[in-house]
Structure formats: C-alpha cells, structure tokens
Amino acid sequence: MSDIQRLRSGARASQVVISGQRIETAGLVAKCTDKGITEQTSCVLEQLEQLLEEAGADKNRIIRVQIWLANMQDFEAMNQVYDAWVKEIDKPARACVGAQLATPDYLIEIQATAVVN
Numbered sequence: 001m002s003d004i005q006r007l008r009s010g011a012r013a014s015q016v017v018i019s020g021q022r023i024e025t026a027g028l029v030a031k032c033t034d035k036g037i038t039e040q041t042s043c044v045l046e047q048l049e050q051l052l053e054e055a056g057a058d059k060n061r062i063i064r065v066q067i068w069l070a071n072m073q074d075f076e077a078m079n080q081v082y083d084a085w086v087k088e089i090d091k092p093a094r095a096c097v098g099a100q101l102a103t104p105d106y107l108i109e110i111q112a113t114a115v116v117n
Contacts, residue, residue, distance in 0.1 A: 007054055016055050023055045023114040027068070033105035037074040040107045041081040048112055057114045060089045064113040067096040074107060 008015035017024045028047050030040035052058055069078060075096065086092075092112075101109055 007051070016051050018055055018116065021115045023052065023057055023061075023112075023116060025051055025112045025114075027066075027109040027111045029101070029106045029109050033103075037069075037071075037077045037107045038081050041078050044108055044110045045081070045085050048110060052112075052114055055114070056116050058117070059085070061114040061117060062089075062092040062112050063115060065092050065094045066111045067094065068099040068101060068109040069096065070099070070101045070104070070107050072098040078108060 003020060005018040006014035006016070007018070013026050015026050015028075025048065028044050028051075030043040031047070032039055032043045035043070049059055052061065067078070067082075069075060078096075099109075101107075
C-alpha cells in the first residue's frame with residue numbers, strides 16, 4: 001500500500017497517517033503532565049501543529065478536531081486556549097467529550113483530521 005504514508009511509527013501506532021490527501025493524527029496528549037488544563041491544551045496544540053507541518057499541512061488545513069477532557073469542568077478553560085488558537089483560521093468541525101484518559105496525569109487528548117496542502 002504505497003499510497004499510505006506513516007510518520008513517527010512506534011510499536012503500537014503511528015502519530016500521523018497520510019492516505020491520499022487525508023491526514024489523520026493519533027490522539028495527542030500533553031508532554032507537560034505536571035501542568036494544568038490551559039498549559040496542557042497549549043502543549044497539545046503545539047504538538048499538533050508540528051505534526052501537521054511534518055505531514056505537509058498546517059492548522060488551516062484541519063477539517064475535524066476531536067477533544068477528550070478528563071474533567072468536563074475544564075471545558076471553559078480549554079476553550080479559552082482553543083479559541084485563541086483557531087481565531088485566525090477557518091474553523092474545523094469539532095467534538096468535545098468527557099472521558100477517562102490513559103493516566104490521571106493527562107487532562108486532555110486531541111485528535112485531528114486534515115488535508116494535505
């Protein structure tokens with residue numbers, strides 16, 4: 001399947017899969033797990049931008065975002081960071097749900113679908 005490209009592949013998953021014009025990221029969690037929701041949100045969005053750049057796109061090419069929050073009480077604080085991040089771009093479709101994440105240190109996980117430039 002040469003039309004599928006995988007970036008940053010590990011034992012369990014690839015961080016990015018590109019198929020045709022479509023880019024799918026894995027669920028991204030913050031590397032700064034000792035921080036609060038605003039910092040973790042910023043951290044994850046920065047990681048997302050870096051992955052999209054590697055895949056030949058940028059945040060303007062995102063068509064869908066899925067957000068999981070460990071605590072829905074963090075919804076407004078997360079939205080403050082997210083809204084500033086998407087302020088200057090065409091808004092992607094988005095869903096946000098509460099979920100138990102892999103470890104209690106993770107407050108947020110974000111997955112995105114984009115298209116190649």
